[in-house]
Amino acid sequence: MNVRLIVGTAKGGFVIHSSDRQDWKIEGPIFKGWKVTTSARDRDGTFLVGTASDVYGSAIHRANDPLGEWKQANQSPQYPRDGGRKMNQIWRIVANGDSIYAGVDEAGLFRSTDGGDIWSPVAGLNEHATRGAWCPGAGGLCAHSILIDPTNPKRLWCGISAVGVFRSDDGGESWQAKNDGIPVILEDKDHPDIGYCVHGLVASPTDANRIYRQDHVGMFRSTDGGDHWERNEEGLPSGFGFPIAMDSQTETLFAAPQESDEYRLPKEGRLCICRSTDRGNRWEEMRDGLPTCHSYEGVLRGAMVTDHLDPCGVYFGTTSGSVYVSVDCGASWKSLPCRLPRVLCVDAYVDG
Amino acid sequence: MVTVDIQLPGLLAQVGQGDTLTVDANTISGALDAIVEIRPTLALHLFDESGALREHVLCFHNGTNTRWLDDLDVPLVSGDSLLFMQAVSGG
Numbered sequence: 001m002n003v004r005l006i007v008g009t010a011k012g013g014f015v016i017h018s019s020d021r022q023d024w025k026i027e028g029p030i031f032k033g034w035k036v037t038t039s040a041r042d043r044d045g046t047f048l049v050g051t052a053s054d055v056y057g058s059a060i061h062r063a064n065d066p067l068g069e070w071k072q073a074n075q076s077p078q079y080p081r082d083g084g085r086k087m088n089q090i091w092r093i094v095a096n097g098d099s100i101y102a103g104v105d106e107a108g109l110f111r112s113t114d115g116g117d118i119w120s121p122v123a124g125l126n127e128h129a130t131r132g133a134w135c136p137g138a139g140g141l142c143a144h145s146i147l148i149d150p151t152n153p154k155r156l157w158c159g160i161s162a163v164g165v166f167r168s169d170d171g172g173e174s175w176q177a178k179n180d181g182i183p184v185i186l187e188d189k190d191h192p193d194i195g196y197c198v199h200g201l202v203a204s205p206t207d208a209n210r211i212y213r214q215d216h217v218g219m220f221r222s223t224d225g226g227d228h229w230e231r232n233e234e235g236l237p238s239g240f241g242f243p244i245a246m247d248s249q250t251e252t253l254f255a256a257p258q259e260s261d262e263y264r265l266p267k268e269g270r271l272c273i274c275r276s277t278d279r280g281n282r283w284e285e286m287r288d289g290l291p292t293c294h295s296y297e298g299v300l301r302g303a304m305v306t307d308h309l310d311p312c313g314v315y316f317g318t319t320s321g322s323v324y325v326s327v328d329c330g331a332s333w334k335s336l337p338c339r340l341p342r343v344l345c346v347d348a349y350v351d352g
Numbered sequence: 353m354v355t356v357d358i359q360l361p362g363l364l365a366q367v368g369q370g371d372t373l374t375v376d377a378n379t380i381s382g383a384l385d386a387i388v389e390i391r392p393t394l395a396l397h398l399f400d401e402s403g404a405l406r407e408h409v410l411c412f413h414n415g416t417n418t419r420w421l422d423d424l425d426v427p428l429v430s431g432d433s434l435l436f437m438q439a440v441s442g443g
Contacts (some may be wrong), residue, residue, distance in 0.1 A: 033363050055408040055438045056363060056397040072367050072393040081403055087396075 003307055004349045006049065006066055007317055008036030011341035013049060015066045021313055021327045026338050027067055038302055039066075039347045040093035042100055047349075048116050050090025050102070058089050060102065062116050077102050077110035077119040091144040092302070096153055103143035107134055107160045111172065122172045125158060130177070130191040137162030137197055137216075144301060145201040149208035157201060157211070157226060162186055164196030165213070167226050178226030183217045200244040200301050204251055212253055212280055214244040214301075216261060221280045235283035236274055237267050242301035247312035247329065252277050254306070254314055254330060256299035264298060271295040273304075273316065275330045289333035290324070297322060302345035309350060317343025356383050357433040360394075364436065368394045380413055381424035383434055398436070408439040 005016040012029030013036035030036070035052040042048065047066050052058035059076040063069060079085040085106045092103040093116075102110045102119060109122040125143075134141060145159030154171040157178070162185070166175040177193035186195040197216030204210035209225040212232075218239030220229040233239045238257040245254045253276040259267040266272055271290045274283045297318035304316035312329040321340040324333045353376040365371035368391055375386035388395040400406045411418045412435040418424060 031366060034366070051367075053363060053397075055406065057400070057406065059367065059393070059396060061367070074393065076393075076396060078396060079401055081401055083401065086401055 001309075002351045003309075003313065004066065004351070005305075005315055005323075006036075006039040006047070006345075006347050006349070007323060007340065007343060008039060008049070008302075008345040008347075009317075009321070009341035009343050010035050012036060013039075013066075014338075014340060016323065016336065021307075021309075021325070024325070024336055026336065030066065030070070031061075035089070035344060037089050038092050038345050040095050040100070041349055042095040042115060043097060044115065046115060048093050048095075048100070050093060052089045058087055058104075060090060060093070060116060060119070073112075073117050073119065075118045077104050077108075077121075079106070079108070079121075088140065089142065091142045092146050094146040094148060096148040096150075099153065101146050101148070101156075103146050103158060103160075105140045105142035106136075107141045107143040107163065109143055109146070109158055109172070124168065124173045125166060125175045128166070128175055130163075130188075130194045133188045133191045133194060134160070134163045135186060139301075145198065147201055147203045147208070147211065149203075150205065151208065155208065155225070157203075159198035159201045159213075161199065161216075162197045163194050165198050165201065165226055178222075179229070180227065181222075181229035181231075182213075182215055182220060185216055199242045202244050202246040202253070204246075205248040206251075210279070212244055212246070214241055214255060216240070219244075219255065219280065219283075232276075232280035233283065234281065235276075235285075237272060237285065240264075241299075243299055243304035243316070245304045245306050245314065247306045247314075248308045249310055249312065250277070250329075251279060252312060252329060253280055253283075254304060255283070256304060256316065258298060265296050266298070269294050269296055271297060271318070273299075273314070273330060273333070286326075286330040286333075288331060289326075289335075296320075300342075300344055303343045305346050305348045307348040307350050313348065315346050315348055317346045319343065353378050353382075354428050354430045354432065356428055358383070358387060359433065359435045361436055361438055363438070364394065364397055367397065377428060379424065379428060380411075380418060380421075380426045380434070383428065384411075384424065410437045410439050411435070412437065 014028035149155035297320035307313035377383035
């Protein structure tokens, strides 16, 4: 077994790997000085990463080995010249069969059907009837969450901060806002179906209609593919947070609550990961091994992930550059011996 | 046309197949076109969605900031160089 984490930070990426999930080797940086904003792996095993720079823009790169040679995509996601939109960051890459999707800032969705070399806009979402009313949140106008129904790849969901969740049932041709049951945060007078601030999405691997949503205004669940949402945050110290992760074997959920949108810090200076083993009905705080005080580091939306092994490994990085590992489904944690730049994303890849 | 040496900063060298290249061109504008013709993946890093040099990308022609020029149709002579730098302000 080989577990590889690609940890993207504000100043490069790091590859952290282990054959037993006990002894970890930290290598890198890759893309030194670049933001590494997300990573993914396609069905052929090729790795993809998104890089960004405030100076040099953003691009997608591919490699067979994350510590090997990376090659920039010949045509990374780009908006048309003089179209009035900027490509600021690749927020999420999701591979599904022949298609790979990238969610970006300024908000939009792109698709590649050639393994990630050439990317084309998903016009049905990018030119949605409500597009003119989309407004950025504190983290920008970013399309950061992408779900694909494993039994029907024509069913897609995309989450956009300060806009909401959209679903397509026709492979991305058309999209409908899906936010019923979520309190609006930024009401638009012409488009009442937008103005909802989704922070993260995960879906059940056995029933794509069961979706969990970390939203700006709390933790929610849908059992009908997003048509309706209900609040599920019993046991959470706060409904506010960014990442949400799931162990696909047991459908155990993980979240990283923070104290309110105003403060955006761990409550009382205690870094906290919460877990739900009953599909979000109840949450419990999982603090064993985490700092007990003076810990004011956050966990960004892409910075927590599971490895889907048994028992489940859970990994997260913080805004202070710490990386924490649990190999017992969140029951206990240990920090790795590193202080990286601000951690933007953590993704796990298992071989063998 | 004359051959011009191009120097790239460290971040672009990582994604641009090295920190130096040479292009054949008659003018600065022509050299910029030649750079992205030889290394197409540099285009999105050097130029924004309007087609202009990115706001914080500086290009120096023999030590002169090309932003100070009226236009980029400046003739090149053999031995000229273009140096790209990241505009950095503050500490």
